[in-house]
Amino acid sequence: MKKAAMALTMFCTVFLFSCVSNKKLKLVKAEKEDINTQYQNLLAKQQDCESQLGKANSQIENLNQQMAYLKENNTVAIKQLQDLSVISASQAESIKKSMENIGAKDLYIQDLQKSMARKDSLNMALVMNLKGAVGDLNDKDINIKVDKGVVYIDISDKLLFNSGSYTITNQAKVVLGKVAKVLLNQPNIEFMVEGHTDNKPIKNNSMEDNWDLSVKRATSVVRVLQNDYGLPPEHMTAAGRSEFIPIADNSSAEGRATNRRTRIVILPQLDQFFKLLETQKK
Structure with a gap:
């Protein structure tokens, strides 16, 4: 009995010890797993911190580079401002004079425009006087106009000459007399008489070609204006343009008749124009 009791006691003791050891073992394992989990979490946090630290260091490096760049640019900008202030100070008077010159040129242009307008008005007045003097003639026989500041008087050759001739008809002298009367009232006017064919x-025996005919017709008109109506010869020029400046198609009889003409060109009086301009400036 005693042996049985002792054996039972020993069994219970071993069993109890075994149960306690298993519990502790489980607790230790659980603690170990928890520690491993915490360790892994700490490693992950460490890696994250190291990554963030690397990014922060990179940003710091970029900021340092930007600061260095800004400092360099700031130095250059300060130098440029210093140079600019020196330039502005040295050229201020020059800029002022330039502005004054611009203002003076603007006034000059305005005066020039006024003078040109007045010159155009004088030309229009001359045209009106000429048209009034020859107003009873057919518009196809005589045309008076202003083109680009120049006065033109176109007279049909059928009104001035017989066919193939450079002798002025009596009817033509009447027309030229009316034109001369207006021109005599403009003593400073200079003009050119052009012959066109x-x-x-x-x-023929008296003419070599159309050059010859155009020149002789122009000189015939000039002689009449000088000898019969007293226009000063130093204010006149005779020129032959032959067939080479047509104003109509030579393929038709009507076109050829239009091209056969004598043109009186009132030459621009540049000296008078500039005197007019000087008067405007005073």
Whole structure:
């Protein structure tokens, strides 16, 4: 009995010790797993911190580079401002004079425009006087106009000459007398008389070609204006333009008739214009 009791006691003791050891073992394992989990979490946090630290260091490096760049640019900007202040100080008077010159040129342009407008008005007045003097003539026979500041008087050759001739008709002298009367009232006017022909060739005992005919017709008009109506010869020029400046198609009879003409060109009086301009400036 005693042996049985002792054996039972020993069994219970071993059993109890075994139960306690298993519990402790489980607790230790659980603690170990918890520690491992915490360790892994700490490692992950460490890696994250190291990554953030690397990014922060990179940002710091970029900021340092930007600061260095800004400092360099700031130095350059300060130098440029210093140079600019020196330039402005040294050229202020020059800029002022330039502005004054611009203002003076603007006034000059305004005066020039006024003078040109007045000159155009004088030309229009001359045209009106000429048209009034020859107003009873057919518009196809005589045309008076202003083009680009120049006065033109176109007279049809059928009104001035017989066909192929450079002798002025009596009717033509009446027309030229009316024109001369207006021109005599403008003592400073200078003008050119141009002879124009069609493209039909001409050659006879008195004329070599259309050049010859156009020149002789122009000189005939100039002689009448000088000898019969007293226009000063130093204010006149005779020129032949032959067939080479047509104003109509030479393929038709009507076109050729239009091209056969004498043109009186009132030459621009540049000296008078500039005197007019000087008067405006005073």
